[in-house]
Amino acid sequence: MSGAVSDLAYRPDDLIAEDIDAYLAGHAAKSMLRFITCGSVDDGKSTLIGRLLYDSRAIFADQLAALEADSARVGTQGSNIDFALLVDGLAAEREQGITIDVAYRFFSTEKRKFIVADTPGHEQYTRNMVTGASTADAAVILIDARKGILTQTRRHSYLAHLVGIRHIVLAVNKMDLVDHDQGVFAQIVADYAGFASTIGIDEFTAIPLSGLTGANVTGPSDAMDWYTGPSLLAHLEALPVDDARQASWPFRMSVQWVNRPDLDFRGFAGQIAAGTVSVGERVRVVPSGRITTIATILGPDGVRQTATAGESVTLTLADEVDCSRGDVLAAAGDPPQVADQFVATIVWMADQPLAPGRGYWLKLGTQTVNATVQPPRHVVDVNTQGHLAAPTLALNDIGVAEVYCDRPIVFEPYRDSTDLGGFILIDRATNATVAAGMIDQPLRRAGNVHWQSIDVTREAHAAQKGQSPRVLWFTGLSGSGKSTIANLVEKKLHALGRHSFLLDGDNIRHGLNRDLDFSEAGRIENIRRIGEVARLMADAGLIVLTAFISPFRAERDMVRGLLPPGEFVEIFIDTPLDVAERRDVKGLYAKARAGEIADFTGISSPYEAPDRPEIRVDTLRETPEAAAERIVEHVIGVWSHEL
Template sequence: MAHSSDMIAGDIEAYLKSHEHKGLLRFITCGSVDDGKSTLIGRLLFESKLLFEDQLAAIEADSKKFGTQGADIDFALLVDGLAAEREQGITIDVAYRFFSTDKRKFIVADTPGHEQYTRNMVTGASTADAAILMVDARHGILTQTRRHSFLMSLIGMRHVVVAINKMDLVDYSQARFNEIAEEYREFAKQLGLENITFIPMSALKGDNVIEHSAKMPWYHGTTLMGYLETVEVDDERLQREPMRMPVQWVNRPNLDFRGFTGMVTSGVVKPGDAIRVQPSGKSSTVSRIYTFDGDLDQAVAGQSVTLLLADEIDISRGDVISGVDKPAQTADQFETTLVWMHEQPLLPGRPYLMKLGTQVVSATVTDIKYVINVNTLEHTAGKQLDLNGIGICSLSLDRAVAFDPYKESQDTGGFILIDRMTNNTVGAGMLHFALRRSQNIHMQHVDIDKDARARAKGQKPAVLWLTGLSGAGKSTIANLVEKKLHSAGQHTYLLDGDNVRHGLNRDLGFTDADRVENIRRVAEVTKLMVDAGLIVLTAFISPFRSERQLARDLLGDDEFIEVFVDTPLDVAEERDPKGLYRKARRGELKNFTGIDSAYEAPENPELRLDTTRMSSEEAADAIVDLLRHRQLIV
């Protein structure tokens, strides 16, 4: 028995070793609903001998249950694992599967075909080397086919197979195959898709999947598996690209060792190579390439290493080490393509976190140039991006970052946007190029700074940000506070919501997008006034937490004081000093906060004023007392 166990263990070890040094191809299947994507993957798993007997038995049983006729097995049931997918007969989520042959290992992503799952398809394709676009020979090129082709061109897919499937249902017609191939070639020219291979096949019957089909003697091209086993993978191509290594960690275990750890995303680096660090632009030379297993003579794309440099230069996480001959670019404003992935829309002016490689910075979409209709490729105007929306946008960062255009490098040109409040990933994008103004605008040094202006006024500058529903009493309380501060000799300025909309923000309405821009502008004004040494009071509904956080982030520590004027909706509506609630209830006033537009109450304000329990005078005194407690005033 022991001898038998040793033999089994030896067989397993030999099997694992045989796969250890194989190359890896990542690819996706995409296309219209019911074009056979899941069936194809099931067929590949079956032909690769990766199914156990109990799995085959279960699939055969399910095939009969779900209506497959004859001796054919419904291989799609192997991949469509979600209950909702089996019931509907469609793929919803991205399903990843692994298989291998004697020549290569594979990771395949089965992506959904419905328009509402555009984000899922983009997610699956973002790390793929190649794509198999399924086309039903009966139906030809459909809207979903065009949509997924556009998305493939968007993410820079370099290798595309157009698998004209279900040829058994059109009597293996060569004429039908040629007709579809010619139609797709004409469409692909508009998108700039190249390296397209057309294969006629039947995933259900196995024609031209693994072996050439005797039923299509007119086809002399490669089989699908032959293509997958020989197509160039990105890891091979990336080694010919300029060297890039985003720094993930500064490795300094002791005073005698200082290295910079990360994965080489492209190119080759060797000891003695001259490098440049972006965005600082500082240069040095690689002295060692260190790994846990010992030093290397070179590191190539895909390897994680620690680089030691000949010079002591300042490098931080997020910096990019490049070859000195063609370093990464730097900028803080870009034109981008953005795919929106969240139920809450993208609103220009709202702050997000942007993750680009190992860099994380604050980012704002300043402008949506146009929205792309993924079905027709039409460009339309838009003030926001909704779930699964795709737009060409201008993006502004809080500091310069190292980057490459996405078409040159997906690793240093692709990014995600993260919601600052929830840490959810809400968007994915591709950098096209740096905007020219990012290179032409620089901060001008001035000799008189904020501290000097504050000393001249004998006070500490700050922002008192009053937020609450319409009718809560914000303007009344802010006016009383300013009068008290003015009487005490303090230098102040009051920004009131209605007054600002008569001038600076007169062009803005009350949609969510306009409210975001309204507060963004006010926040920038408060920053300038604090820089002037003033105590600034604001009285704005400012309904969204993210914009209030933006205002806070623009200022220094202890310079932003959020005051929540907490008045319940029924009380504010009963007061209704301007008659706005009555208009909103009658439908005469759209997007009114508290009625048909949301108000996000502060979670941790510096001061909460319950106006059902205190008068406006008492509320004003509470604010002044807080300023004295913080030693902002005497």
């Protein structure tokens, strides 16, 4: 095998052009199976994939030479080749002997093409495993025959089932290290069957094998003649894929791009997620509900009459309808659901825990909306399948929670559609993906609550008062002077005949927010409520002044996002901590220093200063009176420009 090369790269000298065309056509016609390998650390995932690549001749000669050199360098025992090195591409993985990132590899046999994802086994990198599982048709879950079922075995099995993988293969690896004992294999299979039934896995295929020796990987093993089932590769070659099943569902296509090269052409491009569509077929634009007809279908090969699931096409419509990126074209008589509130199962993948009530970007297909997650209904114990109470979600937690979006989204339950049921949450400040979610069902109240059109608009309210609405958001440490300056600003606005109202942090907590504590979650909810009240007051045409510590940028940005551009004015009262502490007229800093107040901003809880406030007040250089005058001049100047 030292000269093994890829079957794709192999070309005999007498292979003529017609043979090449026939070979490529046959190769293109092969079905594709995507699968992942998962399990605990050192279960042999990378070695198994390396063996599959090696035995299926998916290695070029120069790769093989490099593999042999690397194997000699790391001192491989029991074989002259360390197959794991074919997959463990990161330097850190080679040094530690573990898989960190998801490694994707392609290989092909005479019967099928494969894309395999080697996913991490260490609990710290469970988020990477979810990434690999999200597009897989099958999961090969490895178990070290010497160790049996471990926590990561349960976790990865639960996640594989959760993301909708239909084909589970239990690969009991390293059978050579237990003398190929049939009893060991039978006990592991029985233990796994008992666990699998508790999480809804009704069927799985168990195969005893050895990635190191190749036993039952691509062919049968004389050492395990008691096993009469297929080898791992033979089983993977025979697994059905879901293309036909998806093609039989109602038509669905998320609009990814509106193609408008000129005034005469307007096409809607995307990949068909489910079903089949034909020219002349009636479709519905969701969420608007407008019904129209397919005029033309354009594929990579030109105009066609039909297209089916998995194909990327551009559709033109018979009518001029409002349709843009994020909308979904669907079967007219069987459209997907629309809601702005739903229950979802969430896998938390960030080191920083979930902040209930904080705004995250929710991305589902081509839709992106602002969303908040409520405190979990429960967190799942992957070992016992018990439901545990928890105030938030930490790294690798799997929980069920309610999700609220700022506008309705088009969706289907994840069990019916992974394309329209699966979403990710993105941190608005860092753009990091923090969670993966699967929609279970819409909240009933979401379908019972509708937006009521009102004849007197916010513009009419503002015109009646002769002013432009504004939200003047004063933020800074406790004792910085927010309330003092905000009060002076409102007095000046009142003297100028402006209609305003001041919302002060302490006053609000006597009524509207009296039920909230000062934890991070309580502070987030405090600002969310104030933001909604401020928005309603701005809708009434008022100038709203708010004086709150509001320590987190994410919540201030959330309130900014509630208002039209230019209406939110962030005013940073910039006072050093030691100065604010010396002004401690309420005695709060002293209590916080003494440990009598928990989660106190500046002492035991952080304050995130604004990056680019509209107005910054340096209280060491400017008196409250001068600052108030400058703020009023700034705001009045903006109004004058608008008028």
